[in-house]
Amino acid sequence: MKRVATGLLIVMAAVFALARAYEDRYPALAYVKAFAEAAMVGGLADWFAVTALFRHPLGLPIPHTAIIPRNKDRIGETLANFIRENFLIPAVVARRMQNIDVAGAAGRFLQTPAGEGNRIRAGASRLIADIFESLDDERLGGIVKGAIATRLRKMEVSPLLGHALASAINEDRHVPMLEAAIRWMARALDANEPLIRDMVHKKANWVLKLAALDTKLADAIIDGLKKLTVEMSTDPAHPVRIRIEEALVQLANDLQTKPETRARVEEMKDQLLDNQSVSLWIDALWQRAREAMIKAARNPDAVLAGKLGDVMKAMGSTLERDARIRAAINQFARRAAVGMAASYGGSMVKLVSETIRGWDANTVTGRLEAAVGRDLQYIRINGTLVGGMVGLVLHLLDGL
Structure with missing residues (x-):
């Protein structure tokens, strides 16, 4: 021009x-x-x-x-x-x-079937996958793990645990866990019967050993414990079960209201977070999550074609109708x-x-x-x- x-x-x-x-x-x-x-x-x-x-x-x-x-x-x-x-x-x-x-636009987007030329989804997926693959995995993983650990350290878990336990007890959701614990105790008793007999034999004095009463004492202890586990598993009103449930109720209340209990739980939480095994576990979680996100981003249509896709479509339909x-x-x-x-x-x-x-x-x-x-x-x-x-x-x- x-x-x-x-x-x-x-x-x-x-x-x-x-x-x-x-x-x-x-x-x-x-x-x-x-x-x-x-x-x-x-x-x-x-x-x-x-x-x-x-x-x-x-x-x-x-x-x-x-x-x-x-x-x-x-x-x-x-x-x-x-x-x-x-x-x-x-x-x-x-x-x-x-x-x-x-909301309407999001609903229509979520209901778009996979594989129908959705360029926005394909472009966004490629971008997300490229970003996760290009970022320094060690540094990014350290940031994520550090953020998780910092958040857990700042969060007081005692009231949450107490509230969750109280809710479980009020709705009898603790019963299956209690019965599972009783069954575990019965199996542990069967598996460690030789150990119990050996402990009784070592603790018994020479008089009991001479009269072979240590064997009878061990038999009585084992039989009594087995009978206790059977009665606890079959009788919901067993005194020991009631005492355990009362202890759980008291623990739920202490977790929410008692400063000493809350302090001990927070101390245990910090010790747990400082443990190397927990750090390795969080690292493994991050690696699996990163790999899953990259895999999903590389093939979003395959991910959205299954149950997740049905859930997303249902969410989109709800957004449009409600x-x-x-x-x-x-x-x-x-x-x-x-x-x-x-x-x-x-x-x-x-x-x-x-x-x-x-x-x-x-x-x-x-x-x-x-x-x-x-x-x-x-x-x-x-x-x-x-x-x-x-x-x-x-x-x-x-x-x-």
Whole structure:
């Protein structure tokens, strides 16, 4: 477009020269000369105006030229203020978000069957997989494990354990665990019967051994313990079971209310987190989770084709059909967007202004000229043609 505009200016100069040379022989060429003369004036004036925006015309330091390079910081501030006042004000964001159905869009997206050309899902999946594979596994794993450990250390688990235990007891969900513990005790008793007999034999004095009473004592102990486990497993009202349940109730209450118990549990938690085996276990969990996420991201259609896909589709259908849930989600999205605008709008605007301020003058000039330069060259072309028409009209009026 620069070449077209400049070429048109050169053409007008050639037409002017030819018309002036043959004007005496052909008087009608005076109108052509007037058109070409005014066109050159208009084209040169607009060339000066367009060039003065980005640089000094012909390199001459004429006042009020090279406007953009000299005022790039002010332009950055003005652009940043424009973005803030028209896009990042909480009231503006809230008004725009009122017409956006985030929940409905999410519902339709979740219901999209796998393998139907969902470019968003495919692109997002590739991006997630590439990110997880490119990040330093050791450093990222350390960050994740450190975050988990820090969160667990800050979280007081005693009240949670106490509340969970109390809820389980109130709903009799502890009974299967108690019966499983009784069965485990019975199996442990059978497996360790020789050990019990050996312990009784070692503890018995020589009189009992001489009379072979240590064997009978061991038999009595083992038989009594076996009878106890059988009675506990068959009788829900057995006194020992009742005492165990009372102890569990007391433990649930102590975990929630007793400072000494809570302190001991927290100390045990810290010791557990400091254990190397627990660290290795968390590391193994992270590796399996990372591999599963990469595998799922590499083949999202296969993952979403099974039960997970059915669950996602059901969620999407619920989002579209349930007006109450959709309204709640849309309200949450609107508040989140407004909150981000209020909290981070200033930072976003500052990023724009500081980025432009950090550019050198040539960078600003080049980017803006590349964005609007074509239209500015049309201004030069229009200036040439409009200038010629004005010159022709003035020549006609002068002749009249």
